[in-house]
Amino acid sequence: MARAHALIIEDSSTARIILARLLERSGISSKGVSTAEEAFSLLQHESYDVIFLDHLLPGMNGFQALEQLKSQPHTRDIPVFMYTSQNAERYIDEAKTLGAAGVIRKQIDREHLQKTLDTLLVNSPEPEYSEAFRIAVEETGRTAQENTEQATRKLTGRMSTLEVAYEELEEELRELRQASENAQRQHTDRINRQSRSIRWLMATAVLLVVALVWVSSWQANILDNHIERTNEQFELMHSIVGGVIELISR
Template identity: 50%
Template sequence: MPRGNALIVDDSSTARIILARLLEKADLTSKGVGSAEDALSLLQHEHFDLIFLDHLLPGMNGFDALEKLKARPETRDIPVFMYTSQNADRYLQDARARGAAGVIGKQVEREQLIQMIDAILADNDSPPDFEAPELGPYQTVADQSYLRKLTGRLSTLEIAYEEANEDIRAMKQHMARVDARFQEELEVRVSRIRRLWILSTVVFVLVALLLGLQVNSVSETVDGLNTQLELITQMIGGLMELVGGGG
């Protein structure tokens, strides 16, 4: 049974799919919408345990939507995370000032996301921040930022690869069903053609037999007529002899 249900609000279908895959790995179900207005409407009759809210949305932006969510009694206690590419400290402060539980980057790592979700679902009021690891002796802040982005992108590629594999698997299953249906239809058509051929052969044989019987009947009739004509000829010949003898 899933641990919870999350709402993803993002106008990018790709971003919704990637985050949904990550949440699935954390044993959460999810539903996605493309605007804040759709999210607010959906929340009137569906319950969600977490909300991931993009900042740049068509129509109402993420901060305006966040303020509305925190103003409504039925949604103000739902943890809301800004799911955005913006990562400035000022943005994080503004988001938390409006009631957000935190800010998650579009290139978030799977382990970090699962750690945050575990803390939220355990009713932890202060979910862990995604702190950067300590710098090595030859690392700079830029190196650390680059590695963090690279790791997030690799995680995104992993999700995309898994999704592609699932699509390929689904396509193979669909092609197998199509092939099975084609084979069934082919067998039905071959069976119909076979039955038609057998029926045609039987009809041909019957017609041939009938024609043979008719030919025999006609032959017998002709033979009978010839016999009768011979008798009539003999009778006429006899009468001619009688007539001639009498004269």
């Protein structure tokens, strides 16, 4: 059973899938939407333990969405992490001012994400988020650029991202191959149906020609018989008329 349920607000389907899989490996189930508007509609009837929010979204942007999340009674206590592909440090102050639990990069590694989520879910900070928690999340992000060990973890995270992206690409290729095979099968079936229709039409045409030839031959025979009887009757009449003339002449 999942230990928490997360909402991912991200317009990139690939980024949603990558984060969802990373969360799943941390024992957290998730649901993804592509716009803040969809998220607010979902939050009307579903509850979540944590929200990951991209700062660049179509329609309402991430900071506008964060501000609205923190202004609504039923969502203001949900921890929100800004999720960005840009330099996370650029947005920490603004995100913190608006009530975000932290800012993380999309290239985050599993260990970093795991520690952050453990801090959030195990310690269960108050709705206002303790300053210690904020500092822990922010310093974890800063440390990633300040020492070699964190740089190595970042590289590992990027490799994990590539791994998940590769798995997704492989799945898409498999679906594409399946779709291609289905299309080829449908095309073959259509050609077979057309071939059967053409053969049936040709057979019907041959039968019609044979029938026409037979009817024409039959009618020709009838006509020949009629002409022959007419000739016989004409010869009979000619004989009769000749006989009558001969009698008259006598």
